[in-house]
Amino acid sequence: MTEQSAAAPPPAAAELPTPPPEAVVDLLGVLAYGELTAFERLAADAGLAPTLSDKAALGGMAVAEFGQFLRLRERLRGLGVDPESAMQPFVSAVDAFHDSTAPSNWLEGLVKAYVGDGIATDFYREVAAFVDPDTRALVLDVLEDTGHASFAVAKVQAAIAADPPVQGRLALWARRLMGEALSQAYRVAGEHAALAMLIVGGIGDLTEVGRLMARLTDAHSRRLALLGLSA
Amino acid sequence: MTEQSAAAPPPAAAELPTPPPEAVVDLLGVLAYGELTAFERLAADAGLAPTLSDKAALGGMAVAEFGQFLRLRERLRGLGVDPESAMQPFVSAVDAFHDSTAPSNWLEGLVKAYVGDGIATDFYREVAAFVDPDTRALVLDVLEDTGHASFAVAKVQAAIAADPPVQGRLALWARRLMGEALSQAYRVAGEHAALAMLIVGGIGDLTEVGRLMARLTDAHSRRLALLGLSA
Numbered sequence: 001m002t003e004q005s006a007a008a009p010p011p012a013a014a015e016l017p018t019p020p021p022e023a024v025v026d027l028l029g030v031l032a033y034g035e036l037t038a039f040e041r042l043a044a045d046a047g048l049a050p051t052l053s054d055k056a057a058l059g060g061m062a063v064a065e066f067g068q069f070l071r072l073r074e075r076l077r078g079l080g081v082d083p084e085s086a087m088q089p090f091v092s093a094v095d096a097f098h099d100s101t102a103p104s105n106w107l108e109g110l111v112k113a114y115v116g117d118g119i120a121t122d123f124y125r126e127v128a129a130f131v132d133p134d135t136r137a138l139v140l141d142v143l144e145d146t147g148h149a150s151f152a153v154a155k156v157q158a159a160i161a162a163d164p165p166v167q168g169r170l171a172l173w174a175r176r177l178m179g180e181a182l183s184q185a186y187r188v189a190g191e192h193a194a195l196a197m198l199i200v201g202g203i204g205d206l207t208e209v210g211r212l213m214a215r216l217t218d219a220h221s222r223r224l225a226l227l228g229l230s231a
Numbered sequence: 232m233t234e235q236s237a238a239a240p241p242p243a244a245a246e247l248p249t250p251p252p253e254a255v256v257d258l259l260g261v262l263a264y265g266e267l268t269a270f271e272r273l274a275a276d277a278g279l280a281p282t283l284s285d286k287a288a289l290g291g292m293a294v295a296e297f298g299q300f301l302r303l304r305e306r307l308r309g310l311g312v313d314p315e316s317a318m319q320p321f322v323s324a325v326d327a328f329h330d331s332t333a334p335s336n337w338l339e340g341l342v343k344a345y346v347g348d349g350i351a352t353d354f355y356r357e358v359a360a361f362v363d364p365d366t367r368a369l370v371l372d373v374l375e376d377t378g379h380a381s382f383a384v385a386k387v388q389a390a391i392a393a394d395p396p397v398q399g400r401l402a403l404w405a406r407r408l409m410g411e412a413l414s415q416a417y418r419v420a421g422e423h424a425a426l427a428m429l430i431v432g433g434i435g436d437l438t439e440v441g442r443l444m445a446r447l448t449d450a451h452s453r454r455l456a457l458l459g460l461s462a
Contacts, residue, residue, distance in 0.1 A: 040278055051315065059300075
């Protein structure tokens with residue numbers, strides 16, 4: 001994967017990019033690994049699809065995530081950072097999230113694609129406010145909805161209409177997704193001081209961190225309502 | 232997935248495309264489903280990758296297969312054929328092949344990507360000779376190497392050099408892949424008379440069918456030699 005950068009002539013010392021702040025590398029690294037695993041998990045969840053059209057639709061979402069991964073990797077390389085080293089510190093937390101939330105059926109997969117993606121997107125959007133404009137522009141662009149929303153919402157609403165007891169099971173599932181996401185986010189914050197300080201420092205004080213959490217929780221509730229999963 | 236074709240104004244009777252021969256629909260259908268599942272399985276096998284770069288490399292191959300699937304689906308729609316209906320008859324044979332050849336480790340996944348793809352490509356290339364020029368051009372283009380070859384060959388050669396006993400295990404695995412591919416190909420031929428007749432009719436007589444099988448087997452042996460897997 002590194003042939004391209006290896007083949008390029010080494011820049012003169014004066015041209016070496018200024019090393020980016022650690023928090024920016026962390027942000028791009030965790031996002032890149034998040035996109036790479038989102039690709040892998042969505043592609044796997046396509047195996048749960050009830051029809052070939054649904055399989056192709058989830059496959060298309062997975063492919064879009066891979067495209068975002070490529071852009072983040074290119075940005076890391078452009079900053080003179082080895083993408084693999086930037087992603088590695090986040091592998092165990094991101095994998096732990098996915099391992100503890102492997103969908104056991106198609107609808108759980110759709111709810112995870114929509115709700116999980118939504119939580120992550122809201123969080124990264126907030127964090128992006130505190131980094132340099134170029135990184136911010138890339139992060140916001142990568143976070144643009146890749147089509148999960150309307151497809152998942154329509155399918156889940158239809159499934160609940162057809163079989164109302166589905167609602168309670170999926171509502172529990174969505175709550176578990178939020179719990180596991182928070183638990184891994186706290187772990188990442190604990191292990192990555194630079195990233196944690198970026199957020200707390202960018203926000204200014206811990207009261208504001210509480211407000212951020214409230215905004216994330218509110219947005220999560222709105223997504224559940226849209227799916228028809230509010231209690 | 233069918234919104235686009237549904238939204239287009241219905242063509243006047245005179246503009247309705249002539250229904251394509253059943254064998255062409257079968258060929259495009261089995262290829263399209265093959266690409267869709269190749270995407271899904273390669274993406275899943277990326278989970279076996281030992282490094283993040285390897286994971287990204289296999290992910291890139293999976294994404295390329297999905298792109299080929301989209302082209303074949305578009306062609307089926309262009310012929311006035313519902314892609315899902317064209318693919319459905321081949322689901323059980325293609326799935327049976329993959330279920331019986333799920334790689335249990337990274338190297339088995341690479342050998343399958345390279346050897347399995349090679350067998351399929353050779354076969355479809357032979358069949359493409361007997362269809363109309365437009366279909367043939369698309370099929371040959373879709374079958375262009377998507378980058379499996381050099382990546383897989385280099386990795387497998389290196390693994391054998393580092394640990395020679397790997398050779399015998401992977402050679403057995405490659406033989407099993409060929410056996411399962413043939414077994415499902417015979418099943419498809421038995422269930423799809425139009426496709427079988429296209430091949431036999433295109434070739435002219437059964438002696439030539441034997442020669443085709445010999446060509447496929449020879450090409451398979453050459454690939455094994457390149458991997459360092461000849462007995």
